[in-house]
């Protein structure tokens with residue numbers, strides 16, 4: 141399998157995609173051609189455990205980077221870290237509505253699904269190349285803890301995580317700052333999530349620094365994450381064997397999770413609509429409705445992991461919708477970077493509209509959805525999942541076909557919203573029971589790239 145960049149650079153293999161993250165021309169990697177699974181191939185996966193399906197679906201992407209035995213071992217052990225026997229179980233809410241519970245991993249959010257695998261592949265890839273790396277992560281809360289859980293204690297990796305100070309929940313912060321392994325370095329940045337992302341971008345633009353510390357990324361732009369996330373679209377569809385095409389409702393921030401749904405459909409999985417569910421930060425919902433992708437400043441909501449104004453992975457969807465027009469993507473992304481505004485041509489917008497629906501839900505609607513889910517189904521959901529439920533109720537989805545709402549976090553990760561909406565305080569699972577009393581370690585830094593660079597140089601081992 142060969143990979144190309146959305147901005148034109150060609151001819152890279154999986155090892156480089158995994159370890160490099162962003163393409164050298166600033167674009168995002170995608171496979172030159174999507175692997176294809178026939179109805180017969182999918183039928184053969186029925187009833188198999190999650191890790192086995194994951195192995196089969198992802199195998200074509202790996203090429204020769206790892207042996208089948210190595211890859212199988214990493215997939216098996218990644219999903220053995222999940223506390224539910226089905227890894228990502230489906231919970232039926234009504235005759236045609238389901239929750240796909242993606243939060244049974246070590247840090248209680250869907251990001252574990254990709255990160256538990258990525259961490260293992262990363263360490264293995266580095267070992268093969270006799271290299272070490274400094275992984276830097278900008279996080280709105282969940283990616284950081286998932287990356288730390290996946291990489292703590294790895295001998296050939298330092299991990300530096302920037303979160304926006306005061307804008308992540310206590311549970312989210314503590315899942316990062318209470319991991320005291322010597323290769324884990326937390327920064328609370330005095331700024332927004334978008335500020336943490338721009339600092340990381342700037343650091344990657346500094347070639348000398350990148351090679352000195354072996355800077356690498358596992359953010360949602362890393363294609364290996366998309367690869368791991370497309371698996372649960374397959375397992376849900378295989379389990380439900382729907383009469384019609386399933387509509388997936390995806391609580392969306394950076395567009396990684398919902399783009400994995402596009403990937404699954406391009407690989408042959410019949411999917412109805414992919415519903416982009418956003419909170420009040422509705423840049424994507426507006427872009428898909430009006431064709432104008434323009435960003436203002438992020439606003440804090442009850443679903444902080446979706447508080448973004450620049451959805452990095454949207455570039456992948458634009459690339460595919462434009463018929464892989466690298467000239468247009470390069471020029472459009474440069475314009476967006478200058479003016480924070482991009483006009484989607486009518487042909488591409490039509491293509492996007494065939495695949496995606498989009499709607500937003502504000503905080504009041506989110507609380508109402510939590511309360512309704514509790515009253516109607518006896519289920520306490522987290523505020524991100526609630527945005528999905530609220531949006532599912534707003535849209536008229538084709539009746540009869542199943543609607544699967546991705547449940548992206550455990551309610552105990554964001555307990556305040558549940559308490560406000562239902563009066564119930566969701567409990568942390570037993571393995572995290574003492575989280576709120578563990579020792580924390582974290583540096584507070586100003587919103588300035590120079591200070592972050594100094595911090596990393598002081599902590600990370602040279603590559």
Ligand SMILES: *Cc1c(COP(=O)(O)O)cnc(C)c1O
Nearest residue numbers: 282393394395396397445548549
């Ligand atoms: C990251 C995250 C999202 C958004 O996922 P994207 O891939 O960035 O669109 C939604 N819900 C939760 C709980 C998350 O952690």
